[in-house]
Amino acid sequence: MKYLIFTITLLFVFTGCSQKEFFDPEYTVGDYENTKASLNGDIISMNKDGATLDSGEIITKRGVSKFTIEEGYNFLNISEDIVITSNFKDSIMLDKKVIKTGGVVVAATLKGNKLAMIFSDNSIQLYDIDKEQILLKEYFTHSFVNDTRIANPYFMSNIILFPTLDGKIIVVAEGNNQVIKSIVVDADGQFNNIIFLDVIEDTLVAATVNKVISVGDGVLNLKDYSIRDIITHDNNIYIATIDGQIIKTDISLNIINRKKYKFAKIYALAYGSSLYALESQGYLINISDDFKEDNIYELSFNNEKSVIALGDTIYYDDEYIILK
DSSP: OHHHHHHHHHHHHHHHHHHOOOOOOSOOOOBOOSOEEEOSSOEEEEETTEEEETTSEEEETTEEEEEEOOTTOEEEEEETTEEEEEOSSSEEEETTEEEEOSSOEEEEEEETTEEEEEETTSEEEEEETTTTEEEEEEEOOOOSSOOSOOOOOEEETTEEEEEOTTSEEEEEETTTTEEEEEEESOOSSSSOSOOEEEEETTEEEEEOSSEEEEEETTEEEEEEOOEEEEEEETTEEEEEETTSEEEEEOTTOOEEEEEEOTTOOEEEEEESSSEEEEETTTEEEEEOTTSSOEEEEEOOOOTTSOEEEETTEEEETTEEEEOO
16 A cells, blocks of 8 residues: 555656646747856845855945955945945944844845844844944844845935835834834735835835835835736836736836746846846846837856846856846
């Protein structure tokens, strides 16, 4: 009987593998040829704003930086021209200045003397780096499992936006350092930390892997999507979903255009002169701004390694490519 069960189990395994489908375009325009360069190492950690190489160099939204971080630290953000790193234990660094935090900082942003931080226990903290004084500390529901693309806090005019690990945006008044509002983006799901946060013309855009929200002029818009990646460009939002869709919306989340690529698994979205999507089987999809035309290029990369797209550049393996 046990051999019968073993045989049936193997049958299900091999049947499942044989039925697995992959994106396989009928036509490609060949290899993607444009400015390509090597990195001085492999990506070992990343978030939505950049990455750390095993050489100690970092990638930011400004490109590859020759700034070398201390061993044991990982890139979080660059703000006010200062590189913020964390040892994911008890300290962060502002360039080379160590700040003891007493906990694991997973996201941080600096403005003037105010350092906004998010901790792994889903607490938030506002810290005065000049006075070495905690201005605000709040605790929220602990999140045990998180997407690695943890969004950093955002300073917006006279408020500070803290994206939490349990799917909220905590709004803090910068004048008195007090919480004034909590915006729920995603109250459900196992992975519901905020993976994306941006402000477009005073409209807040935020997303988890399950939902995207926009808040502007007192109007809240919320849409359910199973998100692979999300970016903004000009006044538009671009979303890649798990089922192979690439969607263009306005800042109110109204759909402008959409395309679906059967069985496509999009790793990253980027924007050169138009939209690009990196697909897991080694394809680079380029879509015209009006979504009427597309070109599919071949771009070989190791899909078991980290990939990050920032602006018009995709970083993969130990190299990067600038999109035209």
